[in-house]
Amino acid sequence: MTDLGFSIHTGQQDGKGDGTYMSFIHRYMSFISVAGSLRNLTQLLGLLPETEDIRIFRKKGKAMLTQRQNFTSPQKDIFHHLLAEDSESGTKFTQKELNSNAQLVIIAGTDTTVSVVIQTVKKLANSPEIYRRLQNEVDELYNRGQSITIETVRNLEYLNGVVNEALRLYAPTPSGTYATTYPQGLDVDGVHIPGNVQVDIPFLALMRDERYFVRGDEFIPERWTSERPELLKDKRAFIPFGYGVHACVGKTLALHELRLVLSLIAHNFNLRIGPSHEEDLYNSQWRDHAVLQVGRLWMSFEPRSPSRDG
Known part of the structure; x- marks a missing residue:
């Protein structure tokens, strides 16, 4: 998904990538699944200190997004479209929205x-x-x-x-x-x-x-x-x-x-x-x-x- 989303090869399929990558995703999702099931809890999360797993995962997502923003990919990956202006309104995603989408792309597929x-x-x-x-x-x-x-x-x-x-x-x-x-x-x-x-x-x-x-x-x-x-x-x-x-x-x-x-x-x-x-x-x-x-x-x-x- 990192290749499809960011045109970044992490070596996961070659067996040469960071072995902790998937474990971070699993621990991150174990927390998010509980938080998302409890009504109004998500409104309080911004006031609570982040766990180490969430902090690391978000840091990885932000780093991947920053890397992608600093080069032009020859292929039209997912962020080729997310970084572009909307053809009708001329608006673009904010950096906060891009960070959220980066995490979603990594997890979803x-x-x-x-x-x-x-x-x-x-x-x-x-x-x-x-x-x-x-x-x-x-x-x-x-x-x-x-x-x-x-x-x-x-x-x-x-x-x-x-x-x-x-x-x-x-x-x-x-x-x-x-x-x-x-x-x-x-x-x-x-x-x-x-x-x-x-x-x-x-x-x-x-x-x-x-x-x-x-x-x-x-x-x-x-x-x-x-x-x-x-x-x-x-x-x-x-x-x-x-x-x-x-x-x-x-x-x-x-x-x-x-x-x-x-x-x-x-x-x-x-x-x-x-x-x-x-x-x-x-x-x-x-x-x-x-x-x-x-x-x-x-x-x-x-x-x-x-x-x-x-």
Whole structure:
């Protein structure tokens, strides 16, 4: 995300970056998730001393923003647009607004996609029939003389079924997002909710609800294909990226990432849960800190033979 957001390469994917980077993000989010859930607490935070983790994380964000402001990137990264004037009003973001957006860019696209990939890979390793079918669909691209790109995998039906089912069951923001009711309030299923009240429907509960998804706790990619449409009762309940004007701005990017990563894994590797994996420990480390943090997963990625035998 630092490359996409700031055109700055931190070496995280090469294994050469700062190893404390992700731990700072996790500790920062553990605090923010609590603060954001308590009404009016955020109004008091400015009066309280910052914790060391928050101070370090904000310092990293500011340093990255300052570095980006001091050079012109050859690529149109996210801050290419955020640093520019609005074409209609001629206004620009303030430095305070830019600092806030810098922190958001670092967090929003990092743990979210990672948590979905981790849980999906684990599920595929335990679902050999589903995984083999995904492998066959991706392999067919190469049989037609194509390779894995954003465009070639965009419309793979079974792959999209796997991605949608992963997002439904493993939403990266399990608690969803808050909204405030209209001043006049509203009535929901015979219950009146007063005006100016924060309300929330957890995505984790909504997208497993049997009223909308038959066998809602099961991983069934076919519900999103032409094979088992009867398992999808009401698609409106599928909102892993939120909805309306406040829906996730990175939705398209996240879908591209998930399709590409899962396609590349399926084409190149067979999967097994690693011998060192501890399921109880994995489950106990699961945390909902606004953005989901999953436990430590040990996996075995076994290169497939040239014949692509399973």
